[in-house]
Amino acid sequence: MLTNRSKVVVNKEMTFAEKIYIPAIVAGLMITIKHFFKKKATINFPEQQKPISEVWRGLHVLKRDEQGRENCTACGLCAVACPAEAITMTAAERKKGEEHLYREEKYAAVYEINMLRCIFCGLCEEACPKEAIFLTNRMTPSDTLRDNFIYGKDKLVEGIAPEERVDISYRARAHRKEVE
Numbered sequence: 001m002l003t004n005r006s007k008v009v010v011n012k013e014m015t016f017a018e019k020i021y022i023p024a025i026v027a028g029l030m031i032t033i034k035h036f037f038k039k040k041a042t043i044n045f046p047e048q049q050k051p052i053s054e055v056w057r058g059l060h061v062l063k064r065d066e067q068g069r070e071n072c073t074a075c076g077l078c079a080v081a082c083p084a085e086a087i088t089m090t091a092a093e094r095k096k097g098e099e100h101l102y103r104e105e106k107y108a109a110v111y112e113i114n115m116l117r118c119i120f121c122g123l124c125e126e127a128c129p130k131e132a133i134f135l136t137n138r139m140t141p142s143d144t145l146r147d148n149f150i151y152g153k154d155k156l157v158e159g160i161a162p163e164e165r166v167d168i169s170y171r172a173r174a175h176r177k178e179v180e
Contacts, residue, residue, distance in 0.1 A: 057120040057135040068160040071132035074108035081127035086117035115149040
């Protein structure tokens with residue numbers, strides 16, 4: 001023997017009920033019946049939503065100022081700070097007559113975030129000197145096509161109308177709690 005641990009094996013004869021698995025079937029049915037009366041773990045998602053933490057990070061938004069002009073100046077710091085390299089942008093010069101659209105002389109003509117690569121770390125919003133990009137508490141919708149997860153300015157920039165603005169005040173409250 002290699003060890004001192006030896007087991008005595010008893011070859012006990014099974015009863016008729018054990019041979020036809022009645023105790024095992026009854027035990028399994030009892031477990032199933034108990035689950036009928038327990039609280040369900042699933043929810044109906046669009047109608048019901050689970051509570052989300054204040055520091056939870058969801059979809060991105062490119063903010064506008066009070067006059068409705070885009071805050072982003074295409075400095076590229078968010079793209080440099082992104083560890084997943086999910087942000088790409090192309091800068092352009094503001095033309096005469098576009099002062100009501102863009103705050104600075106330079107703006108992002110193309111701004112794209114690949115949501116399949118994004119890890120929602122929040123480094124892009126920390127790196128932005130103009131407070132142009134924020135992560136909101138909105139969820140990323142599901143889809144079956146990869147191309148639908150590349151969000152351009154059409155999906156990222158908030159609307160001009162006051163009812164189309166995205167509330168990010170909860171982000172400031174959560175940040176103040178982290179600092180304290």
